[in-house]
Amino acid sequence: LSVSEQEYKIFPSGAGQFQDRGNLMEGEEKQLEPREDSTANLIRNFLDCVKSRKQPLCPLEEGHRSTSFAHLANIALEKKTRIEWDPVKERVTNCEKANELLHYEYREPWRL
Numbered sequence: 001l002s003v004s005e006q007e008y009k010i011f012p013s014g015a016g017q018f019q020d021r022g023n024l025m026e027g028e029e030k031q032l033e034p035r036e037d038s039t040a041n042l043i044r045n046f047l048d049c050v051k052s053r054k055q056p057l058c059p060l061e062e063g064h065r066s067t068s069f070a071h072l073a074n075i076a077l078e079k080k081t082r083i084e085w086d087p088v089k090e091r092v093t094n095c096e097k098a099n100e101l102l103h104y105e106y107r108e109p110w111r112l
């Protein structure tokens with residue numbers, strides 16, 4: 001599955017190593033109707049909530065947790081290995097090299 005704000009594509013999944021039944025599903029592609037910029041809307045909502053002290057549409061913890069899955073998938077692809085994640089410590093437990101990709105160097109004067 002490949003998704004953007006403009007389109008989505010579903011790529012058919014083939015049978016596994018010991019299966020001979022062909023594709024498990026058909027591929028699909030669809031152009032989506034132009035819409036408002038959802039990222040800009042979330043940023044505007046967040047800034048409004050800083051001022052009003054209301055709860056944003058996507059709370060920070062929820063946003064962090066939901067994007068972690070995509071980041072971890074990219075790290076696993078980069079390292080070409082299955083990774084095991086400790087959500088409490090927020091560390092990969094079976095590949096120390098993968099942990100090096102969890103952070104990056106911030107520009108000055110920002111730091112962790």
